[in-house]
Every structure is written in structure tokens, then in C-alpha cells.
Amino acid sequence: MDLNAKLAILADAAKYDASCASSGGNRRDSTEGRGIGSNEGMGICHSYAPDGRCISLLKILLTNYCRYDCLYCVNRASSDVPRARFTIDEVVRLTLDFYRRNCIEGLFLSSGIIRSPDYTMEQVVEVARRLREEHDFRGYIHLKTIPDAAPELLERAGRYADRLSINIELPTESSLGALAPEKDVQAIKRSMARLRVHIDDAKAQAREAAQGQVISLPKARAGRAAPAPFAAAGQSTQMIVGADATDDATILATSSQLYGAYRLKRVYYSAFSPIPDSAAALPLKPPPLQREHRLYQADWLMRFYGFAADEIASPRTGGMLRLEIDPKLAWALAHPERFPVDLNRAPREMLLRVPGLGVKAVDRLLLARRVRRVRADDLRRLNVPLRKVLPFTTADGHRPAPTPDLRRLACAQPSSAAAQGSLF
Ligand code: SF4
Numbered sequence: 001m002d003l004n005a006k007l008a009i010l011a012d013a014a015k016y017d018a019s020c021a022s023s024g025g026n027r028r029d030s031t032e033g034r035g036i037g038s039n040e041g042m043g044i045c046h047s048y049a050p051d052g053r054c055i056s057l058l059k060i061l062l063t064n065y066c067r068y069d070c071l072y073c074v075n076r077a078s079s080d081v082p083r084a085r086f087t088i089d090e091v092v093r094l095t096l097d098f099y100r101r102n103c104i105e106g107l108f109l110s111s112g113i114i115r116s117p118d119y120t121m122e123q124v125v126e127v128a129r130r131l132r133e134e135h136d137f138r139g140y141i142h143l144k145t146i147p148d149a150a151p152e153l154l155e156r157a158g159r160y161a162d163r164l165s166i167n168i169e170l171p172t173e174s175s176l177g178a179l180a181p182e183k184d185v186q187a188i189k190r191s192m193a194r195l196r197v198h199i200d201d202a203k204a205q206a207r208e209a210a211q212g213q214v215i216s217l218p219k220a221r222a223g224r225a226a227p228a229p230f231a232a233a234g235q236s237t238q239m240i241v242g243a244d245a246t247d248d249a250t251i252l253a254t255s256s257q258l259y260g261a262y263r264l265k266r267v268y269y270s271a272f273s274p275i276p277d278s279a280a281a282l283p284l285k286p287p288p289l290q291r292e293h294r295l296y297q298a299d300w301l302m303r304f305y306g307f308a309a310d311e312i313a314s315p316r317t318g319g320m321l322r323l324e325i326d327p328k329l330a331w332a333l334a335h336p337e338r339f340p341v342d343l344n345r346a347p348r349e350m351l352l353r354v355p356g357l358g359v360k361a362v363d364r365l366l367l368a369r370r371v372r373r374v375r376a377d378d379l380r381r382l383n384v385p386l387r388k389v390l391p392f393t394t395a396d397g398h399r400p401a402p403t404p405d406l407r408r409l410a411c412a413q414p415s416s417a418a419a420q421g422s423l424f
Contacts (some may be wrong), residue, residue, distance in 0.1 A: 060110075062127070070169070071279040079277070111123070145166050165229055172244075239251065247315070305328070
């Protein structure tokens with residue numbers, strides 16, 4: 001099989017991993033002989049570097065052969081899809097070629113499990129090692145790690161990769177047992193914990209080195225040496241949504257636990273897409289794409305707005321996020337006793353709970369408050385959606401109408417008719 005054919009199969013097979021997804025663009029390609037390049041089919045995706053830059057990654061699998069049979073996965077052992085496998089040299093060459101041609105700024109590499117988790121992980125790490133050590137590759141590398149692989153291999157992966165990820169796959173142990181029986185949630189969590197220790201250690205050493213307190217032991221006599229980095233962009237995971245009956249409250253509780261216990265940079269939510277010849281245990285239809293979107297919004301509220309998972313969705317309120325309005329607005333409408341919020345007196349934590357006020361706007365409001373009292377007109381300069389903010393706040397010269405129904409009218413959002421796009 002030539003390299004292009006392998007690339008077509010193994011880039012296509014990698015698209016199911018949402019943890020560095022690019023989506024929402026119009027399809028373009030140059031197969032009719034006009035133009036140059038393509039934004040689909042060959043595995044270039046976009047991700048964000050730690051400094052916020054949007055970067056293009058070559059997103060591929062080393063192989064889509066897999067000895068596991070996770071029911072939700074198109075690459076499972078029993079799936080009837082064309083198979084291919086890159087050699088280590090081929091991935092290295094492809095990455096360097098694309099990089100030199102300025103098509104990519106990095107590599108996202110994952111793999112099906114061949115022979116054993118250790119063997120597969122060794123191959124993935126070897127790609128990164130050759131790129132870094134033999135070719136002095138300075139681009140971004142994201143490696144998908146295999147939780148059952150030996151700890152030394154995960155440790156080596158972290159030396160070469162900017163980001164590591166281990167997919168939690170499903171929100172509960174019982175759903176993982178039902179849909180991916182060869183996977184072990186305890187092994188996944190153990191590996192996340194190991195990565196967290198390595199990442200924390202590397203950060204602590206870097207801090208100490210910056211303060212001039214650390215002398216690298218082997219080179220002690222030569223002076224201070226920079227500590228070895230370890231996955232400087234942290235670790236992330238992905239959870240499939242809608243492949244089982246787990247509700248949003250449970251999904252958010254799992255995410256909250258993962259953020260707290262393993263200090264993950266991100267949990268990615270990937271709406272389940274039905275796959276060909278799928279098992280009877282899987283739904284025939286994908287969940288509404290809006291559900292994935294609301295989960296991302298809820299995740300944001302937990303990470304940056306001080307919300308606990310059970311404040312956003314809990315079994316008491318049916319366990320599901322409302323699809324027609326965003327979760328912050330839903331919380332505000334469910335807690336009329338907390339509103340209106342006085343923009344001149346409320347603490348930062350409460351301002352962050354006002355629908356329509358983002359972190360930047362709140363910080364600017366707090367700065368403005370030091371100098372003089374805030375008026376409703378000042379909100380215009382903050383560029384916040386007044387229709388959303390005003391019904392929930394008071395300021396000099398402004399008091400909202402008292403009835404919650406008015407707030408509902410003022411804030412009603414058109415429900416989205418967006419549907420999960422077919423991946424086939
Ligand atoms: S181990 Fe990974 S590649 Fe293999 S079937 Fe499961 S999800 Fe798919």
C-alpha cells in the first residue's frame with residue numbers, strides 16, 4: 001500500500017478523536033484540479049498551543065488495526081474497515097515533510113492496540129523520540145497514550161510530547177464495562193495519576209530552577225541546568241456522550257472528579273456518532289449536537305466561573321442540561337432569590353454568575369468600581385449583551401422589572417436546530 005493510501009485511511013480513522021478537533025468549516029478540496037490543498041480527508045486539524053495560538057496538526061493513527069473490540073469504535077477488531085499501518089519512519093518522514101512545507105506545526109499521534117499495549121506505546125514513543133532527538137523537531141507533539149502501557153513508557157512519552165492524553169472513553173465504570181470490556185477504568189485513572197505526578201514534579205523543578213535553587217545533579221559542577229520538561233501542555237481526556245444512557249449530571253460529576261484528582265487541562269466531550277454495523281447495545285441515532293455544546297458550556301462554568309457540577313445539573317432537576325438555553329442562564333432562572341445582583345456591591349463570585357457577564361467583563365467592572373459607581377450605561381462600554389445582563393442586575397439608574405417571567409422573555413434564546421453531522 002502506498003503512503004498516500006495509508007494516509008487516507010489512517011487520517012480518516014483518527015477523526016473520531018475530538019480532543020484536538022477542528023469543526024464547523026466549509027469543506028474545500030482541490031481534487032478537481034483547481035486551487036491547492038484541502039481541509040478534509042488528510043488529517044490536518046487545528047488545536048491550541050499553551051500560549052493560545054491556533055496551530056495545525058497532522059492528525060493520524062499509527063495503525064487502525066486493533067485487538068480490542070470497543071463497541072463504539074470504528075477501528076474495533078470486529079469492524080469491517082480497510083486497515084493500514086505506518087512504519088515509524090513513515091510517520092517521521094510525513095511529519096517532517098508537512099512541517100517543511102509549512103502545512104503543519106505539529107503532530108497528533110494515536111494508535112489502535114497491536115500485539116500489546118507496551119509494544120504499541122513503544123512505537124508511538126519512538127516516533128516522538130526520533131523527531132525530537134534525531135531531527136531536532138521543535139513543533140508541537142500530542143501523543144495519545146495507552147493506559148495499560150508500562151509506567152516507564154508513559155514517562156518517556158512525557159519527555160518528548162507537549163501534551164499527553166488518555167481517553168476515559170465513557171462517563172461511568174459500568175458503561176465502560178458494557179461497551180469496552182477490555183478497558184479498565186482503574187488502569188486509566190492510575191495512568192492519569194502517574195502523569196499528574198510527573199507533570200507536577202516537572203513544574204516544581206522548573207519553578208525552583210527559575211528561582212536559582214536547583215542544580216542538576218549530573219552536571220552539578222558545570223553549573224545550573226534546565227530541568228527536563230514533561231508534557232508542558234498538560235494532559236487531557238475525551239468522553240463519548242450519548243453512546244449510553246448516562247445523564248449530563250453524571251457526566252459533569254465525572255469531569256469534575258477528573259479535573260480535581262488529576263488536574264486535567266481539558267475534558268473533551270464527543271457526541272457519539274453511529275458507526276456502520278454497530279452493536280445492538282448502541283443507539284441508532286446520535287444525541288443532539290446541542291447537548292455536546294451545552295456540556296462544553298457547563299464545563300467552562302466549572303473551570304472558570306466557580307460552579308460546582310451539581311449546581312449545573314443534578315438528579316434532583318432531571319439530570320439533563322436544558323438544550324434551549326445555556327446552563328448559566330438556566331441556573332439564574334432556577335435561582336430567582338439570588339437576583340438581581342448589585343453591580344456596585346456584589347463580590348466577584350456573584351458577578352461571575354450573572355448571565356452575559358464573562359470573566360474579562362467582571363474584572364473590568366471590578367476595576368471600574370474602584371474609581372466610581374457603575375451605571376447601566378457603563379455596561380455598553382464593556383461590550384456585554386445588555387439584553388441578557390440587565391434583567392439580572394441593578395446599577396445606578398437601573399432596576400430590572402421584578403418578575404422572573406420578564407427575564408425569561410428578555411433572555412429567551414432561539415433553540416438550535418443543529419444536528420450531529422454524519423461522519424460517513
Ligand atoms: S482500543 Fe481504541 S482503537 Fe481499539 S477498539 Fe478501543 S477505542 Fe478503538
